[in-house]
Amino acid sequence: MKLNKIKSFAKNIRKNIIFTAYKAGAKSAHIGGALSCADIMAVLYSDILRFKKKNIIDVNRDRFILSKGHACLALYSALVEKKILKKKDLETFEGDGSNLLGHPIINKISGIEFSTGSLGMGLALGVGIALAAKKKNKSYKTFVVLGDGECNEGSVWESVLCASHFKLDNIIIIVDRNNFQQTGKNSKIMDLKNLKSKFKSFGCESIEINGHNINQIYKSLKKIHKNKPLAIIANTIKGKGIKIFENDNNWHHSIITKAIYKNINKEL
């Protein structure tokens, strides 16, 4: 693992998130939840996910599913960093007829495995893919990023139960635990309490980490989890990286004006 490389990857993801949200103007964008998972995405895309850029749909590639689809700016930005998407593509964000809408649209050749955004659906797809890998004796892994608010959805837990029942040790669930959801704190809207113990009681290898500590993210993604899925509860800060956005849920979905852009761009 090259720490500096990943750190600069994460920084560029954040820059692209802010740039794209600014360009989107009055269309506005999901910013807070994209910034909170930027470090997770940076580790995944720079050092963990195995895929060939020249044959991105290769059957042996690792699969990545952004189940919290509203954080798509983090995904698009990671794909730009990997030069799978062009930076110019980001300017089409949420535009008429664009491939890059406010939630991902399936586009395997651009590295987007599924259309997500309706919460609670991504993990089930991941379970299907992981089961297929077992049946076909393939060694690829499936990584699914969930939001903590998303864990309100009962369907998430149907899929956790299922992944555990089928002993899917080729699936890794990462919860972006930023403690907020659309209209407020998790604890006020629907308290998730102890997610680590919940995943453990469902039969996962369950660990809790600092979701902005590159070393911890990397180590957790490499953790051995024989005969069971791995669940990583990544404690994060919504809006991480831009001081005025941090833990301020007004930036869940909002507009970056020119003045704000000028101001925060210095930070990056």
Next chain:
Amino acid sequence: MISQSNIKLWSSLGMRATFGLIAIELANKNPNLIITTSDVSTSAGLDRFKNKFSEKYIDVGIAEQNLIGVSAGLASEGYDVISTTFAPFQTLRCCEQIKVNLGYMKHKVCMVGLASGLVLGNLGFTHCSIEEVGVLRSIPNITIVSPSDTLELYKVLNEVFNLKGSFYIRLTGGSNSKIINKSDYNFTVGKSVELLSGQDVSIIGCGNILGNCLEAANILKNKNINCSVINMHTIKPIDKDKIVEISKKNKLIVTVEEHNVIGGLGSSVAEVLSSEKHNCILKRIGINDFYSSGGSYEYLKNIYGLSTEKIIETIASNIQNNK
């Protein structure tokens, strides 16, 4: 395999048990097949399949939202997936998963809805399914087929993976189901089959209720009312050409379905007729948008005007009114 003895055997078993038998034949032919269920192996006649092809059988437990997601995930990796459970749970319980995974993303899954319509009336309307065609019809990229009998079920299941897009196969009737097609015939998804020809009325039906339609037509013939009976097995995409053709010929069209008259076959036919010039009226027989008291299949068919006698009454009175 289609044979006279199988046609008899299958109809006596009914669609659910026959589905289990057909599944074994499909698995023998198709190495890519996987069947996913939500704890219904016995109800779907799949116990033998489960033992014979344990590696092709995935039970996700009573979790239908997950069922569709897992099925779509498997389909995205190249498997030919049939998912099955009781019709209400196969469709409405996981409706948005169907929309996003099968409709929007176009992952191909063949959903088989068990015991749809009114056959489970003794269990109450939690287990009847009279809404799902209307709901699924509004989701793009899903073909909806309601086989008239077990032979037709065989034929459609053998076609599904030669065709594009997801399917919903709606199983109706109980055991000792009616034989609608007495011997092998040409079956094409989207193309209706004229079972009887008559110049006075056209009855358009789907599912095993076509047995009552045929009985009604035979009795009406003795009263000098000649009915065509059309098996509209594919509800979406509907056979427009056939509907337009009969609308020019007949003054009365009657649709018969074990479904709410809102959203199902009758609505589909009405949609076609509404944009055509014709000189006929359409009478829709089906569930008239209310949940009745529960009871046996025959009891409920009678309540909703779907028994042979009630179909006869409706047609006879409408013919009178039309003269």
